[in-house]
Amino acid sequence: MAESDNIVVETAEKIFADLADPQTINNDKNNSWQAPLWQALSEAGLPLSWVPDDLGGSGASLADGFALLNAAGRFAVAVPLAETMLAGWLLAQAKIASPEGEMTVLPASPKDRITLDADGALSGRTRGVPFAKAAKHFAVLAQGKDGAVIALVDASKGRIESGLNVGYDHSDTVTLDKVQPITIKSSPKGFEQTNLMLMGGVARSLQIAGALESMLDISVRYSNERVAFEKKISKFQAVQHNLARLAGESAAALAAATSAADAIANAKSFDDAVYLEAASAKIRCAEAAEKGGSIAHQVHGAIGFTMEHILHRYSLRALAWRDDFGSESHWAVELGKLVATRGADELWPLVASR
Amino acid sequence: MTAALRFDPIRLPEKCEQLRKEVRAFLAEEIAAGTFDPNKPNREDTDAPEFSRRVGAKGWLGMTWPKKYGGQERSFLERYVVTEEMRVANAPTRRFFVADRQSGPVLLKYAPEHIKMEILPRICRGEICFAIGMSEPNSGSDLFAAKTRATRTDGGYLINGTKIWTSSAHIADYMIAIFRTSPPTKENRRHGLTQFLVKMKQPGIKVNPIGQITGQYEFNEVVFTDHFIPDDHVLGEVDGAWKQATSELAYERSGPERFLETYYVLTELVRAVGPNPDTRSAEGIGRLVAQLHTMRRMSVSVAGMLQAGKEPVVEASIVKDIGTVWEQQLPHRVRDLAAFVEETATNRETLERQLDFAIKTAPKLTIQGGTTEVLRGIIARGLGLR
Numbered sequence: 001m002a003e004s005d006n007i008v009v010e011t012a013e014k015i016f017a018d019l020a021d022p023q024t025i026n027n028d029k030n031n032s033w034q035a036p037l038w039q040a041l042s043e044a045g046l047p048l049s050w051v052p053d054d055l056g057g058s059g060a061s062l063a064d065g066f067a068l069l070n071a072a073g074r075f076a077v078a079v080p081l082a083e084t085m086l087a088g089w090l091l092a093q094a095k096i097a098s099p100e101g102e103m104t105v106l107p108a109s110p111k112d113r114i115t116l117d118a119d120g121a122l123s124g125r126t127r128g129v130p131f132a133k134a135a136k137h138f139a140v141l142a143q144g145k146d147g148a149v150i151a152l153v154d155a156s157k158g159r160i161e162s163g164l165n166v167g168y169d170h171s172d173t174v175t176l177d178k179v180q181p182i183t184i185k186s187s188p189k190g191f192e193q194t195n196l197m198l199m200g201g202v203a204r205s206l207q208i209a210g211a212l213e214s215m216l217d218i219s220v221r222y223s224n225e226r227v228a229f230e231k232k233i234s235k236f237q238a239v240q241h242n243l244a245r246l247a248g249e250s251a252a253a254l255a256a257a258t259s260a261a262d263a264i265a266n267a268k269s270f271d272d273a274v275y276l277e278a279a280s281a282k283i284r285c286a287e288a289a290e291k292g293g294s295i296a297h298q299v300h301g302a303i304g305f306t307m308e309h310i311l312h313r314y315s316l317r318a319l320a321w322r323d324d325f326g327s328e329s330h331w332a333v334e335l336g337k338l339v340a341t342r343g344a345d346e347l348w349p350l351v352a353s354r
Numbered sequence: 355m356t357a358a359l360r361f362d363p364i365r366l367p368e369k370c371e372q373l374r375k376e377v378r379a380f381l382a383e384e385i386a387a388g389t390f391d392p393n394k395p396n397r398e399d400t401d402a403p404e405f406s407r408r409v410g411a412k413g414w415l416g417m418t419w420p421k422k423y424g425g426q427e428r429s430f431l432e433r434y435v436v437t438e439e440m441r442v443a444n445a446p447t448r449r450f451f452v453a454d455r456q457s458g459p460v461l462l463k464y465a466p467e468h469i470k471m472e473i474l475p476r477i478c479r480g481e482i483c484f485a486i487g488m489s490e491p492n493s494g495s496d497l498f499a500a501k502t503r504a505t506r507t508d509g510g511y512l513i514n515g516t517k518i519w520t521s522s523a524h525i526a527d528y529m530i531a532i533f534r535t536s537p538p539t540k541e542n543r544r545h546g547l548t549q550f551l552v553k554m555k556q557p558g559i560k561v562n563p564i565g566q567i568t569g570q571y572e573f574n575e576v577v578f579t580d581h582f583i584p585d586d587h588v589l590g591e592v593d594g595a596w597k598q599a600t601s602e603l604a605y606e607r608s609g610p611e612r613f614l615e616t617y618y619v620l621t622e623l624v625r626a627v628g629p630n631p632d633t634r635s636a637e638g639i640g641r642l643v644a645q646l647h648t649m650r651r652m653s654v655s656v657a658g659m660l661q662a663g664k665e666p667v668v669e670a671s672i673v674k675d676i677g678t679v680w681e682q683q684l685p686h687r688v689r690d691l692a693a694f695v696e697e698t699a700t701n702r703e704t705l706e707r708q709l710d711f712a713i714k715t716a717p718k719l720t721i722q723g724g725t726t727e728v729l730r731g732i733i734a735r736g737l738g739l740r
Contacts, residue, residue: 213358220737240734247359247733248676251669255361255655256648262363276647283644329637332644336636339643344625348442348617351647352374354365 008049008064009071015040016075022214022310025078038079038102047084048098055097057088065089066261069203070254073210076313078169080104080131082203087139090196094150094185101136104129106153106174110197110326114176116144121178122151130324132172133162140176141187141196148192151181167313167320195270200325201282202264205257208285208321211314212250215296218311219243223299233299242295249292256284263354273353275338279331286328289318359669363651364658370435377439380412384445393704395444395618396711400572401483401525402446409440409447410480415454419462423470424478430661434654438610444618448522448572453477456606457484457530464589464598465551473528473551487517487531487552487576494519495728497532498544498596502578504533510585511535511550513558513578521722523561523574526554532595544596549589556581568714606723608656608670613649613677615719616712619688619705620646626692626699638691642684649677668736675729682719685712 019037041047049065051057060068065085072081080102087103106114107126114124122142132138138153157179165171220243223234233239260281267274293315297304304311322328339347385392389405409415414436419425437455440447458477461470476482493499502515513533523529529552536546552559558581563571590598620642627635653673659666689709695702720726734740 216737220739223739234739237731240739241727241730243737243739244675244730244733247737248672251359251361251672252648252652252676254359255363255652256644258361259363259648259651262365276643279640280644280647283641284648287641287645328641332637332640333633334636334640335643336631336638336640339624339639340627340631340636341629343629344621347621347624347643351643351650352438352442354647354651 008046008060009067011044012041012046012068012071013075015044015046016071016077020075020077022075022313026308026310026313034079037077041079041081042100047081047102048088050085050089051092051098055092055095056100057092057098062265063261066202066206066258066265070206070210070257070261073207074214076211076214076317078167078313078317080134082207083131083135086196086200086203087135087137089199090139090141090150091152093191094187096150096152096183096185099137099152102131102134103137103139104131104135105196105200106132106138106140106176107193108200108324110193110330113193114140114142116142116149116151116184117178118145119178120184121180122153122176123178125173125175127173128165128171128323129174130165131170132158132160132174133170137182138174140181141193143193144186146186148187149184150187151184153179153181165320165323167317169317169320171320171323190269197325198270198275198278199264201331202257202260202278204321204324205253205281205285206261208289208318209250209253209257211318211321212246212253212288212292215292215311215314215318216243216246216250218314219246219296219299226301239299242298246292246295246299249288249295253285253288253292256281259354272338272342272350276335276350277354279335282326282331283328283335286322289322293318359672360659361652361655361669362658364431364655366431366435366654367429370432373432374435374439376412377414377436380408381439381443381445384408385443390444390446392444393618393622393708395708396568397446400446400448400570403449405446406449406480406483408480409450410478413478415450415480416458416474416478419458419474419478423462424475430657431654434610434657438614438650441610441614442617449483449525450477450480451611452486452522453482453484453528455609456486457528459605460530460549460589460598461551464549466586469551469586482527483522483525485520485523485526485529485554485576487520487523487529489517489519491516491518495725498538498547500532500534500547502531502533504535504548504550504583506535507582510587511583513550513552513581513583515578517576517578519564519573520576521573523554523576524563524571528552529554529576530589536593542596546593547595548592549595549598550583551587551589552581552583553587558582567717568711603724604656604660604665604667604670607674607729608653608660608666610650610653612674613646613653613681615681616684616715617646617681619685619708619712622701622705622708623688623691623695625701626695626705628696628699632694634694635691638687642687645680649673649680653677668733671724671729671732671736674724675726675733678719679726682716685709685716689713 025033045058048057049060053059083104087105088098108129112126135155140151159175161173260277263277417426417428504511532547535548539545560577562575
């Protein structure tokens with residue numbers, strides 16, 4: 001497993017380094033880097049990592065895919081890689097084959113619902129859908145009369161109100177109005193919208209952790225270069241302690257995200273323990289995005305506040321990713337309710353079970 | 355890239371879960387027998403010598419050490435389980451905790467064989483208590499400023515000076531301390547300190563209790579006046595204690611005690627809000643649990659690295675930094691949330707009493723065993739900033 005980890009991640013990192021170098025793409029005002037990057041990722045089979053061979057994908061393990069998302073976070077990749085992976089994964093739950101091209105998932109918020117009517121058509125309005133505008137297909141989780149269903153939908157059938165998130169990536173409102181899906185199947189027993197939200201949340205957690213690793217890296221490097229008051233700013237204790245805290249936030253995010261990924265990769269079902277892991281990852285990584293990102297900016301001073309500098313590619317995306325698939329506030333309330341329902345004396349056994 | 359920090363998702367092996375059941379059953383029996391009350395972390399007398407012996411009899415002290423010294427040759431991950439279950443139950447571990455975590459491993463590494471054979475089995479049986487003699491009135495975080503002298507005499511050393519903030523010195527049978535055997539050199543200000551094994555309750559040692567803001571008397575001033583220590587009680591290299599001090603810190607700094615010290619107030623808050631919390635309480639509890647879970651996963655990860663023979667000094671410092679800041683803030687966050695607990699909550703008094711104690715305990719958590727400032731300095735060095 002460890003070996004194949006390396007192959008998927010190494011392949012991805014090589015593509016990112018060649019075609020998504022942060023400084024190069026930050027200088028490119030026309031986004032002309034996006035098409036070649038997507039093409040290279042697709043040729044390597046990475047967007048459909050989580051889709052089995054017989055459903056049109058490359059059949060990588062969950063663990064490999066999670067490691068890939070962490071690497072994508074380290075490069076703050078701004079193409080719908082995570083979204084297409086999630087969409088392929090969702091479709092595969094119902095044994096629906098994935099088409100080629102960019103995809104995203106609906107809904108992308110635990111508050112929104114898509115419903116299936118008696119005529120087999122899908123309706124609903126979902127906000128904050130990442131990369132909906134770039135997607136050729138939607139993977140949809142909808143609520144039918146007899147439980148959840150999973151559907152593949154032609155993206156051109158939805159109405160898209162285009163928007164941008166805090167990180168300048170597309171985050172759109174998608175309305176389906178009696179849309180007939182290309183394919184629709186019942187979701188497997190026990191697979192609900194919450195499962196999709198937790199999976200999406202863990203994906204975002206890994207991306208945030210990756211972005212924080214890079215923020216730490218470039219902040220340390222900058223502090224060793226920048227001179228003020230006749231010495232490198234890395235020699236000031238106040239700066240050192242801020243960077244130590246950033247390292248702590250980065251470490252906490254990485255630990256929470258990789259633990260949750262490992263939990264899902266080895267889970268038989270989405271039980272309370274997986275819920276604890278996945279919800280905690282999203283909560284803790286979102287907190288780290290705020291605390292860690294603010295330190296990275298503080299260390300960089302004014303230059304980090306410019307569009308020319310690459311820092312915002314990481315800091316703003318990490319902040320934006322907090323909002324997708326349920327914010328940390330949402331998950332904190334849900335986790336708090338779970339803990340309260342289980343009762344005080346069952347809290348420690350739950351924590352210790354991980 | 356900066357030297358990457360690793361926190362791999364280590365899982366406790368299956369045998370740990372069997373052990374956990376045994377520890378829980380043992381603690382439940384002790385509670386039932388009235389040895390301690392898990393709801394009263396603020397007990398005045400935290401020394402429990404008989405309990406210590408019973409823990410020893412279970413084989414849970416020195417459990418990672420070689421069998422010939424009374425150990426069990428079990429893994430750090432198994433020790434981890436015992437430690438966290440004891441801590442969460444508020445068990446009275448004072449008598450054996452330092453010896454098991456820290457002093458025993460130092461002796462294993464640096465003591466002569468006959469001393470190891472004499473003392474380690476007694477630690478494993480829970481018979482003896484250790485203190486650590488580091489701080490002095492004018493030397494705390496700056497360990498290498500220690501002035502208490504060890505002067506050469508026939509067959510050993512004479513000790514003169516004062517150690518301070520020495521936890522458990524009033525009940526300890528031994529102390530592992532650093533004393534000055536030579537002045538520092540120009541090239542190395544850390545030179546000249548030597549680690550010693552000190553037998554307490556001997557002539558030339560006076561222990562004066564110091565009252566803490568919690569109302570307890572757990573730390574002390576220890577005054578040495580011509581106290582004699584024989585040559586075979588030198589631990590490691592004379593004048594070279596600085597080489598020995600750092601590698602053990604990973605053990606001391608990353609354990610569950612570094613984030614569970616005030617955990618009991620969280621349990622009690624969950625009990626007070628009941629099964630149907632309002633949104634505010636639910637959100638507050640959810641965040642605290644997410645933070646707790648994350649820290650524990652980091653801490654277990656470091657335990658896994660230690661088990662694998664690594665020296666994760668920076669990672670351990672991160673665990674202690676984040677963990678102690680968290681356990682320090684925890685009573686205040688719980689207090690925020692407790693403000694909205696119904697007056698009728700049956701455990702309201704327990705929660706308030708616990709909060710009172712936890713809030714008084716909190717200030718020490720980011721000071722003892724390496725201050726936040728020292729830890730951040732170590733992390734900064736690991737990042738290549740110093």
